[in-house]
Amino acid sequence: MDKEKLDKEFEKLWNETPFSYSDDEKEASWEKFQSKTFAAKKPKIKIWRYMAAAAIIICMLTGTGIYLNRSPLQDTFYLTSNTIENTTSTIKIVGLPDSSSVELNPDSKITYANNFETNRKIVVEGEAYFKVKKDKKYPFQVFCNETTTTVLGTCFTVQGNVQKGVTVFLYEGSVQMSIKDQDKKWILKPGEKFIYGKNVAKVLEFNRFADFENEKLSAVSDYIMANYGYKMIIPEQYDNQRITIRINKKEDLKTIVQLISEMYNLNFEINEDLKQITFR
Template identity: 70%
Template sequence: MDKENFDEEFKKLWNETPASHSESEKEASWEKFHSKTFAEKKKKTKPWRYYAAAAVLLFVLIGTGLYFNTKPQLENVVLAENVIENTTQKIKYVVLPDNSKVELSPNSKITYSNNFALNRKIEIIGEAYFKVTKDKKHPFQVFCNETTTTVLGTSFIVKESDKKEVTVELYEGSVQMNVKGKDQKWILKPGEKFTYGNELASVAEFSRFIDFDNEKLSVLSTYIEVNYGYKVILPKENLDQKITIRINKKEDLKTIVQLISEMYNLNFEINEDLKQITFQ
């Protein structure tokens, strides 16, 4: 794509208001941009300004909640059973019968029924991050202590403290909160968290993004290693290069890796056995 057409597509997407578009329209908009911008990439030939513009656009799209989803991130997927308990000190990755994803924290447990596809109800003890497959006919409900989180399709964290206080943090979509014995309902928006304890409920904002503002690429590599468990190896000439980007704290790892690849014109190789990502 030449610069004139690139700028035209960039301006068109920049002026869109993500909140007013449906999920299908958002996805179609991104696919159109991605196919026109990156489909015919030639290694080591594109001017850096094109990558800089793409990086800025991705910063804007991610910052407004309009960012692309890939296939399941690099994870150890296990077959979901009716009762799943994580007795290890690492996050356990689970795929439910409806293809919803769960990141089950250490010392946590989830329980669900045999007919989960028709009765999408889960009980949780501890903490888990849910990325729910959309199904308008069968709402997804998570029960924790006296609270109920009801969703159609979204991603959120439910966690219970030692003092039986329940917190729900919403990353995408919308959820409805109910408390046993109370008529009031709470509707959460992305970036809001619901807290219930000692018979008191509250809603407050929380930071669902992490910002890298003119940071060295090596800093982002360290973030990946700490939060995803994959060691990142970069060419020496790229270690001190700067990056400015906003990332959803629960972003798929593969999305981040592909973004680095596009921005810095690098190939990458993932070694699952070593839990290592090598750029070259």
């Protein structure tokens, strides 16, 4: 019998008799006996105890759901999380802790961990448009159904639901797409969309710009109303003014408004409560 088995047998016998001694007394006596009999084994027992304590801590952390540095699609990735849901009928703007931003569509929600600055993983249900702050040290990852979108800094939209699968539209920068349990990666360029559904993935092109070629300024006004929900009021003398402009479909509203104001030398005011833009 090797020392380890012998050690266990002695300990078993030692704990069985005599019953009149307390547990503390038996433990002290056993340690004294063991140090004399198996002196070389003591460091190993200490190590085992530290490992056991570490295992208990890990189990406790796992039970509370702490992030384990693996994909959220495989493990619970947050101890305490932030879930933001848009229950309104308009787009909701959400500022993330790393200074990235999300335009959250109605009936959509996102979930991310409290340590988001260093753990930039976010789960999407529904549709959301992301403007990601660049951070080479901590890549930004969006999880939707079985897909993962990994970026360093870019602008893209994620649409996902159980029936139709997932579609990712890339407007600026570059993203890498991957699918759970698959090794293949897809790198998107601006103007490309990734579609995944019914276990089939493909990359297609889409038009990421809205082009106005010598059209009335009122056409841009209609575009802003339809896509941003803001009414644009322009002086009457500009009603028939012509404009040629290309607009990124996910451009900031304020950027578009500033461009128009500079083109026609107009001042503007944005009323957030009325969702109205007035040029003067």
